[in-house]
Amino acid sequence: VIDIRKLYGATGCFTYDPGFTSTASCDSAITYIDGDEGVLLHRGYPIDQLADSSDFMEVCYLLLHGELPNAAQKKEFEATITRHTMVHEQLTQFYRGFRRDAHPMAVMCGVVGALSAFYHDSTDINDPKQRMIASHRLIAKLPTIAAMAYKYSVGQPFMYPRNDLGYAENFLYMTFGVPCEPYKVNPVIAKAMDKIFILHADHEQNASTSTVRLAGSSGANPFACIAAGIASLWGPAHGGANEAVLKMLEEIKTVDRIPEFIARAKDKNDNFRLMGFGHRVYKNYDPRAKVMQQTCKEVLAELGIKDDPLLDIAVELERIALSDPYFIEKKLYPNVDFYSGIILKAIGFPTSMFTVLFALARTVGWISQWQEMIKDPGQKIGRPRQLYMGHTPRDFVPVEKRG
Numbered sequence: 532v533i534d535i536r537k538l539y540g541a542t543g544c545f546t547y548d549p550g551f552t553s554t555a556s557c558d559s560a561i562t563y564i565d566g567d568e569g570v571l572l573h574r575g576y577p578i579d580q581l582a583d584s585s586d587f588m589e590v591c592y593l594l595l596h597g598e599l600p601n602a603a604q605k606k607e608f609e610a611t612i613t614r615h616t617m618v619h620e621q622l623t624q625f626y627r628g629f630r631r632d633a634h635p636m637a638v639m640c641g642v643v644g645a646l647s648a649f650y651h652d653s654t655d656i657n658d659p660k661q662r663m664i665a666s667h668r669l670i671a672k673l674p675t676i677a678a679m680a681y682k683y684s685v686g687q688p689f690m691y692p693r694n695d696l697g698y699a700e701n702f703l704y705m706t707f708g709v710p711c712e713p714y715k716v717n718p719v720i721a722k723a724m725d726k727i728f729i730l731h732a733d734h735e736q737n738a739s740t741s742t743v744r745l746a747g748s749s750g751a752n753p754f755a756c757i758a759a760g761i762a763s764l765w766g767p768a769h770g771g772a773n774e775a776v777l778k779m780l781e782e783i784k785t786v787d788r789i790p791e792f793i794a795r796a797k798d799k800n801d802n803f804r805l806m807g808f809g810h811r812v813y814k815n816y817d818p819r820a821k822v823m824q825q826t827c828k829e830v831l832a833e834l835g836i837k838d839d840p841l842l843d844i845a846v847e848l849e850r851i852a853l854s855d856p857y858f859i860e861k862k863l864y865p866n867v868d869f870y871s872g873i874i875l876k877a878i879g880f881p882t883s884m885f886t887v888l889f890a891l892a893r894t895v896g897w898i899s900q901w902q903e904m905i906k907d908p909g910q911k912i913g914r915p916r917q918l919y920m921g922h923t924p925r926d927f928v929p930v931e932k933r934g
């Protein structure tokens with residue numbers, strides 16, 4: 532047995548907490564979650580009120596600055612974000628280096644990380660002005676970068692942002708518009724998109740946000756930190772779940788096959804999990820999933836989609852799972868990703884873009900958390916410890932003497 536205190540010189544308390552299920556890594560005033568009650572607050576405001584009555588630009592301001600903006604502040608913030616929507620023209624060359632069939636999340640990791648090679652005047656983390664410019668740039672440019680990733684994958688020309696359009700509207704325009712014909716963004720769809728962005732804006736210390744903070748704790752520049760967050764978000768246990776949900780619903784194919792998949796999810800010898808179900812913190816209905824389900828119905832109605840087989844499977848799957856003792860006992864409820872894929876597919880996004888949209892919306896949460904961390908006078912480099920389970924010291928054996 533190895534004496535940990537001797538090996539590490541540790542004094543005081545040493546905790547072993549895989550997955551950080553009970554360890555707070557920071558204090559934060561941005562987002563509050565009560566997982567048992569299904570409560571999510573941003574700076575004190577309930578997520579359903581923000582989704583219903585606010586808009587994404589206001590929520591960005593709220594997360595970054597701590598308060599909702601007044602009318603003048605809102606106008607100025609929108610103008611600031613709009614001013615930064617274009618990307619450096621040379622950045623377009625970057626895309627051309629990727630294969631057309633590259634996953635857009637792979638493209639996002641590369642292009643967002645590359646921003647620090649273009650915007651040298653906003654990488655000094657010790658200058659509050661530069662930090663704020665970098666934050667504005669990231670919020671403003673992510674829709675442009677995401678839309679370009681889509682355009683590149685389908686072989687269409689990149690669309691320049693239009694600053695007379697709102698945030699979500701402009702993103703839809705850059706994604707689905709083409710230079711050769713006029714494109715009118717459906718206001719109902721733009722509103723739904725804006726709501727989806729609000730629902731994904733922040734979620735305290737999840738894997739990607741913790742990644743952003745950990746990367747930032749070493750003094751890395753904000754563009755590099757956000758690229759790290761995007762990489763972490765990509766996994767199917769996190770942001771990649773929205774893509775995985777749709778693949779699962781397509782695999783289930785018909786309502787009568789649902790019990791077979793429920794049985795697989797319960798089988799401990801099968802790695803299969805119900806995607807879009809379960810959450811590390813929520814042991815109740817994810818409040819974002821409720822809003823998402825309603826938005827899903829509104830979008831399908833607006834697009835005239837009456838019978839969507841995937842929605843039928845999703846609704847029935849939810850009904851069966853929520854009355855199954857396994858899911859009840861383990862407190863597994865639908866999470867934010869369960870319905871978002873159906874909406875995004877109906878709007879016209881390919882499955883591979885789902886997590887990209889999540890990254891776009893979460894950027895404001897990541898950068899607000901990063902700002903909070905940098906401003907914290909007690910901030911230290913993140914350095915988790917380990918419980919060493921390997922060999923005790925032993926002597927080196929030359930290769931000719933090894934068996």
Ligand code: ACO
Pocket residue numbers: 550767768769770772796797803804805806807808809810811812861863866867868
């Ligand atoms: N389907 C079937 N069983 C599940 C599921 C699921 N979706 N989720 C959890 N379980 C079971 C586990 O097998 C485990 O069972 P056990 O106690 O018998 O071993 C128990 O519930 C607890 O699961 P953990 O993995 O320990 O819970 P954890 O908090 O670590 O994981 C997670 C949470 C990763 C979200 C998990 O529920 C999951 O994999 N869900 C599916 C993927 C998903 O939807 N991810 C999106 C999360 S939301 C977001 O990131 C935006």
